[in-house]
Amino acid sequence: MTQPSQDQITWIASYPRSGNTWLRFLVANCLVDHEFDWGRAMNSFAFELYYYLRQIKTEGWTTQDVTNTMRSVVKNQPTGHRIGDRLFMKTHNAWGSEHPFAELGGSAVLIVRDPRDVLLSAANYHNLVINAEADQGEYARNYIEHGGDRSWIKAGYGTWYEHYCSWTKQYDFPVHVVRYETLKTDPIPALVELCRFMDFEVSEVDARRAVERTDMAKMRSIEKKAREDGSFGGLNEGFNFFNKGQSGQSLDKLQPGLDDLFEQKFAKELAEMGYARSVRP
Numbered sequence: 323m324t325q326p327s328q329d330q331i332t333w334i335a336s337y338p339r340s341g342n343t344w345l346r347f348l349v350a351n352c353l354v355d356h357e358f359d360w361g362r363a364m365n366s367f368a369f370e371l372y373y374y375l376r377q378i379k380t381e382g383w384t385t386q387d388v389t390n391t392m393r394s395v396v397k398n399q400p401t402g403h404r405i406g407d408r409l410f411m412k413t414h415n416a417w418g419s420e421h422p423f424a425e426l427g428g429s430a431v432l433i434v435r436d437p438r439d440v441l442l443s444a445a446n447y448h449n450l451v452i453n454a455e456a457d458q459g460e461y462a463r464n465y466i467e468h469g470g471d472r473s474w475i476k477a478g479y480g481t482w483y484e485h486y487c488s489w490t491k492q493y494d495f496p497v498h499v500v501r502y503e504t505l506k507t508d509p510i511p512a513l514v515e516l517c518r519f520m521d522f523e524v525s526e527v528d529a530r531r532a533v534e535r536t537d538m539a540k541m542r543s544i545e546k547k548a549r550e551d552g553s554f555g556g557l558n559e560g561f562n563f564f565n566k567g568q569s570g571q572s573l574d575k576l577q578p579g580l581d582d583l584f585e586q587k588f589a590k591e592l593a594e595m596g597y598a599r600s601v602r603p
Contacts, residue, residue, distance in 0.1 A: 330428030332520060334368045334412045337485045338474055339443035340435040341502040342412055344536060344567075347544075348505070351532035352517055352524045368410040369395075375422055385423060408521070416480035416488035431516060432489045435502035436597045437482050438584060439571055441465050446565045459577030466584055483591045503569045509533045538567040570599075 336342040346368050369392055377383040383391075392409050415421050417430070444465060445458040465471055469481030479485055489497055498519040504512045510529045517524035573580035585592065585599070592598045 331409045331411050331423060331426045332428060333417075333430040334410055334433075335417070335430050335489055336414060336433040336435075337440060337479060337482050338414050338471070339440050339447055341433050341505065342414070344541065345431075345433050345500070345505070346412065347536045347541065348509075348513060348532045349517065349520075351535045352513060352528045353522060368412045371411050371413045371415070371422060374411075385426070388423070389426070410520075414474070414485075415478045416485045417492050417494075418488055420478070427495055429495045429519075430489060430497045431519065432486075432497050432499045433502060433505075434486060434499060434595065436569060437588065437592065437595070438573055438581075438597075439502075439569055440482060441573065441584070442571055442576070443565060444471055445576065459580070462573060462576050462580055463583070466580070466587060469588075483588070483595075486595060506567075506569060541567075 334342060334346060336345075349368075374383070374388045374391075377388070389409070392411075396409065409426075411423075413421070417427075418424070421427070441462055445461045448456055448461055448471070449458070468475060469483060470479065470485075475481060480488060490499065496519075498516060500512060500516050510526050510533065513529040513532060514524055514526060517529075573584055589598070
């Protein structure tokens, strides 16, 4: 891939609950040979878009302030870090001219996941962050009716299908699509290819190390420590950010009939994305 020019951003994009955080941990562990806690991983590879939007809103920052700050952080990365002078930023927003800092976009990585698994993870996340008592079956029906979480749609993420199309059917810059399921079943070549797209030379040894350090049990351990020390707070007890991480799940576990309802409404979209199921799990 032709590397974006200075101050252009490579977006690390996904619909919420598709594996964006896990992907960033994977890449960070590919690039640096030491294990990350929550804060170091979140700040060592891709910047958080929403932090910088808050700075603009509350502190009056300009776009130049944003790029200057990011470049200063990158310049002061520890010895051995291979990120160089490149800028990466996480986003859940749908792509388009209204996307924050759209003028800075130079390329993107898009992680996609079976939309049914995304819905199940979203229901858990709703209990974790919004309402621990919310009924997941009713949440799922509402999600299916609107094509996504209504608060996410309002925030600019779009429906799950609109989000996918916004990134894969634009012509502003190249996009590398990586599937969550592939990162689980065949992660080594997928990580090497992904890093090559971002112009990082990563070996299979690097990728294997990253996979070993980011399995679901270790991610839950990292989350637990961050919740205990307060660096990842404001969450309801009894639910995890890193939940099951499973693939190919049935929505009927939440409420009978949800699989049929989902597939009847989104048959065309599921087929286009490669997630049509001929056999029910």
